[in-house]
Amino acid sequence: xxxxxFEALKTLDWGQDLAPLAPIDEAVISSHSDESARRExxxxxxxxxxxxxxxxxxDYVCRKLMLIGTAASVPALAxxxxxxxxxxxxxxxxxxxxxxxxxxxxxxxLESVAGVLKVxxxxxxxxxxxxxSVPQLAKLLGDSDHQVxxxxxxxxxAIGSGKAAHALATSSSEAVKQDATNAxxxxxxxxxxxxxxxxxLRVYKHFAGEGQPKHVRLAATRGMLACAGKASE
Amino acid sequence: xxxxxHPTRREFIKTAxxxxxxxxxxxxxxxxxxxxxxxxxxxxxxxxxxxxxGSGDQDxxxxxxxxQYVAVSDVRKGQLDAGKDxxxxxxxxxxxxxxxxxxxxxxxxxxxxxxxATPDHWHAIMVIEACKSGKDVYCQKPETLTLREGxxxxxxxxxxxxxxxxxxxxxxxxxxxxxxxxxxxxxxxIKSINVNVGPLSQMCNLAAEDVxxxxxxxxxxxxxxxxxxxxxxxxxxxxxNGNSWRSYLDYSGGGMTDWGAHHFGGxxxxxxxxxxxxxxxxFHDDNGKQYVELVYPNGITLTHNKPGKENLEVEGTPGEKxxxxxxxxYSGEGGIYGDFIECVKTRQKPFRDxxxxxxxxxxxxxxxxxxxxxxxxxxxxxxxxxPGDAEANRLLDRARREPWQL
Numbered sequence: 219x220x221x222x223x224f225e226a227l228k229t230l231d232w233g234q235d236l237a238p239l240a241p242i243d244e245a246v247i248s249s250h251s252d253e254s255a256r257r258e259x260x261x262x263x264x265x266x267x268x269x270x271x272x273x274x275x276x277d278y279v280c281r282k283l284m285l286i287g288t289a290a291s292v293p294a295l296a297x298x299x300x301x302x303x304x305x306x307x308x309x310x311x312x313x314x315x316x317x318x319x320x321x322x323x324x325x326x327x328l329e330s331v332a333g334v335l336k337v338x339x340x341x342x343x344x345x346x347x348x349x350x351s352v353p354q355l356a357k358l359l360g361d362s363d364h365q366v367x368x369x370x371x372x373x374x375x376a377i378g379s380g381k382a383a384h385a386l387a388t389s390s391s392e393a394v395k396q397d398a399t400n401a402x403x404x405x406x407x408x409x410x411x412x413x414x415x416x417x418x419l420r421v422y423k424h425f426a427g428e429g430q431p432k433h434v435r436l437a438a439t440r441g442m443l444a445c446a447g448k449a450s451e
Numbered sequence: 452x453x454x455x456x457h458p459t460r461r462e463f464i465k466t467a468x469x470x471x472x473x474x475x476x477x478x479x480x481x482x483x484x485x486x487x488x489x490x491x492x493x494x495x496x497x498x499x500x501x502x503x504x505g506s507g508d509q510d511x512x513x514x515x516x517x518x519q520y521v522a523v524s525d526v527r528k529g530q531l532d533a534g535k536d537x538x539x540x541x542x543x544x545x546x547x548x549x550x551x552x553x554x555x556x557x558x559x560x561x562x563x564x565x566x567x568a569t570p571d572h573w574h575a576i577m578v579i580e581a582c583k584s585g586k587d588v589y590c591q592k593p594e595t596l597t598l599r600e601g602x603x604x605x606x607x608x609x610x611x612x613x614x615x616x617x618x619x620x621x622x623x624x625x626x627x628x629x630x631x632x633x634x635x636x637x638x639x640x641i642k643s644i645n646v647n648v649g650p651l652s653q654m655c656n657l658a659a660e661d662v663x664x665x666x667x668x669x670x671x672x673x674x675x676x677x678x679x680x681x682x683x684x685x686x687x688x689x690x691x692n693g694n695s696w697r698s699y700l701d702y703s704g705g706g707m708t709d710w711g712a713h714h715f716g717g718x719x720x721x722x723x724x725x726x727x728x729x730x731x732x733x734f735h736d737d738n739g740k741q742y743v744e745l746v747y748p749n750g751i752t753l754t755h756n757k758p759g760k761e762n763l764e765v766e767g768t769p770g771e772k773x774x775x776x777x778x779x780x781y782s783g784e785g786g787i788y789g790d791f792i793e794c795v796k797t798r799q800k801p802f803r804d805x806x807x808x809x810x811x812x813x814x815x816x817x818x819x820x821x822x823x824x825x826x827x828x829x830x831x832x833x834x835x836x837x838p839g840d841a842e843a844n845r846l847l848d849r850a851r852r853e854p855w856q857l
Contacts (some may be wrong), residue, residue: 233658247825250842274656277676281654285845306852307676313850316841338853345848345856365854372856400583403610433585433611439827440612 220245224262239278246285246336260286264294273303280307287311289319296323305335313342321348337369344373352377354384363424368397375401378408378416385404387424399425403437410444419445456639487516494501495563497522499553499577501534502687504591504618505568511788512566513541522562524550525589528665551667553577557584563797567591568618570685570702572675575600576855578805580614584608589718589791591618592712593704593812594805599848601809602835603857608805612792616801617808620787621778622716629763630721631698636775638767641722643752645760651819652698652705657681674851677692695847704815711815712808715753718763722751723776725807728832729753729814734821743818753820820846 219241226238249256261280264287270276276298283291292315294426312320321343328339328351329424340358343351351373358370371394374382383405386398406421422441425434497517498509500524505525512518520541523534531549538547550556556565557580564587567577574594581588588608594617595601608615623630632638662668668680678684678701686695691706719725729745737758745753754760781802783793789857794801813832820843821828828843830836837843851857 230656232656234656236654236656250824250826278654284849285842303677306850309850310676314845314848334853337856338850341853341856342850345850369854369856376857396583400610402608404606407606407610431585433582433613436612437610438594440610 224266226280227266227275228272230270230272230278232274234274240283246282246334249286253383256286256299257288257290260291262286263287264291267294267298276304277307280304280311283311284314287315289315291315292317292319292323296327299323299327299339300331300335302335305331305338308343309338313345321346322348323356324348325351333363334365336363337365339371340366340369344369344376347377349377349379349381352379352381355382359385359389359398364393366427367391367394370394371397371401375404377404380405380409380414383400383409383417383421387421399430399434403434403441406441410441415445452494481831487494490519493517493519494792495519495521495558495561496643497524497559497562497565499524499533499556499567500569500573500591501525501530502527502568503689504687505566506530506534506537507844508566508568508589508591508618508788509537510786512792513538515785515788515792517796520557521546522548522559524553524668526551526670537595552670554580556800557581557586560585562586564588564614564791570671570687570696571596571704572702572710573673575604575857576674576851578604578857579607582611582613582615584618585611585613587614587791588805589616589618589788590805590808592716592808593708593815594618594712594808595812595816596702596704596708596817597848598835598846599812600857601813605806612798614791614801615805615807616787616791616794617712617715617803618787619716619808621713622720622811623802624786625713626717626721626763629765630717630778632780633721633723633765633767634776636773638765639771639773640768641751641765642768643754643766644718644722645757645762645764646711646718647756647760647762648711648714649706649756651707651822652691652700652703653693655681655684655699655701657684672852676852676856697802704819707819708812712812714762716803716808716815718753719764719811721765722753723755724749724751725810728810728830729817730830730832732817732821732828732830734825734827736825741822743821745814745818753814786850792793 223239223241244257249259263282266279267276295308295312298304324339324343331339340387355370355374358366361367375387383402386402389398402421410418419442422438425438460490494517496512498505501509501523520538523531525531525534535547535549539545548575565581566589567574568591571593574590578588578590633641658681660681662680671685671845683694684696688695691697691709696702697709724747727747730748731746733744735742740758742756781790783789790802817830824843828837831838
């Protein structure tokens with residue numbers, strides 16, 4: 219049954235019944251406590267990526283690798299990152315696979331893709347909280363592609379570390395102002411939660427001035443109160 | 452959420468400086484008449500997503516004298532035009548601005564608040580972006596599509612001091628009898644409550660159809676995985692059996708989250724655990740009849756589809772009474788919509804404050820995770836993770852299609 223399912227998978231296309239693939243779905247669940255069966259299943263799924271031209275089939279495989287993929291699947295998935303039709307579904311799998319191999323693959327791809335695909339790599343690195351990508355993301359804050367620059371700001375906010383906050387603070391790009399502001403405030407919340415009141419306060423004071431929108435000044439004021447140990451509830 | 456001083460209503464001249472067409476003559480509508488407040492005292496609103504639920508939400512806000520409705524956004528030209536026409540007809544002018552891209556609407560400084568009623572895969576991005584733009588938000592339920600989205604939406608709301616209300620009116624209005632019994636203490640200490648709802652959403656593999664004129668398909672998909680247009684894939688009807696976006700995993704959690712937002716919201720309100728999240732999700736397979744038990748840290752159990760149990764059937768402690776507590780309710784006039792507007796004015800938390808709404812959608816997501824993995828789970832609500840369970844933690848979120856991100 220599983221063999222037949224993999225055969226059907228190679229030619230999967232939108233409009234076809236998904237029932238023939240049910241053995242694969244069932245194997246994903248049933249292999250939970252059978253490591254060897256799961257690794258074999260993973261291997262077959264990853265191999266399918268290079269055995270089919272079907273976009274729908276690749277989409278299906280990536281959804282399954284999101285659930286059971288490991289470092290062993292990273293090369294097959296990374297090979298899709300620069301392909302506009304498959305880049306997102308590759309990240310769909312990669313973003314949820316634990317391990318440094320994924321971060322390294324995303325950082326490598328970040329250097330070779332452009333436009334919205336680059337935004338995708340940035341978003342996934344941010345979502346994974348990859349501290350090692352901060353230097354690359356910091357450089358992108360000044361990117362001429364507005365979407366790339368804003369995505370970098372958002373990702374740095376998602377990472378939320380002191381280094382990320384510093385990178386955001388040293389950016390002077392007006393184009394990313396709203397996203398950078400939000401990201402810095404998110405970093406400040408993390409710094410405060412970690413007990414680094416001094417650096418959190420520095421961020422909040424930066425946004426407390428008259429030149430900021432009212433809701434940003436409100437955020438800064440609340441943050442300064444929190445730094446002083448006063449609840450703003 | 453913190454309470455800050457009632458914001459000074461902006462002067463009319465500030466509204467006039469916004470980058471939209473503004474009538475030169477200040478009309479009686481602007482100045483206010485009778486019990487209609489002047490424009491400077493009205494909440495200036497826009498709506499994003501104007502289909503089934505969005506259209507009803509628009510009607511509710513348009514019908515309020517303390518709201519000035521100025522903008523609509525939808526990726527379907529038909530709904531967009533209909534939304535603009537409705538507002539223009541209400542005010543007898545052509546001033547309502549229509550946007551295909553919600554970001555243009557959010558960029559307007561003159562808008563105080565927005566209502567959002569898009570498919571669920573858009574909610575988190577739009578709510579967060581709206582908060583970043585300084586807007587208060589009324590977001591239709593279910594407010595989240597993934598577990599990770601909830602804390603980020605709450606953080607954005609709290610960061611900027613925004614009023615963000617979830618959208619289930621049924622939580623307070625549909626289960627009043629059981630709520631009154633529980634809060635009134637006549638059932639004694641509560642042990643459990645059951646919710647019957649479903650099904651889970653499924654993968655969609657519908658065939659490609661031609662994209663109809665006036666539909667921005669790329670924008671409809673937005674952060675969801677690319678897929679060909681099919682009318683059933685994006686239909687906004689309330690079914691969950693394959694003929695609507697509510698049926699499909701990329702856009703919805705299925706009936707489990709859609710009606711689940713009402714039922715789980717009502718159940719957690721009735722037994723007063725709406726400020727908590729479960730810490731155990733126990734999966735049961737009783738001769739093929741699957742159900743889950745969600746156990747709260749205070750010992751109360753919320754069961755889902757437990758055999759032999761009615762929807763919102765409560766198990767109290769027979770023979771015992773408990774001290775009655777006042778039942779929380781809406782502020783202002785006009786149900787959940789009035790509650791939101793009143794809270795926008797007073798900066799109070801609304802009845803369906805985003806944190807409470809996120810907690811009840813989390814119940815749906817946690818139960819769904821147990822069904823999808825066919826096993827029991829532990830949940831650490833403080834860390835927002837399944838502790839020591841790498842497999843389950845993969846279900847916390849999903850990568851969004853470029854260029855969208857939280």
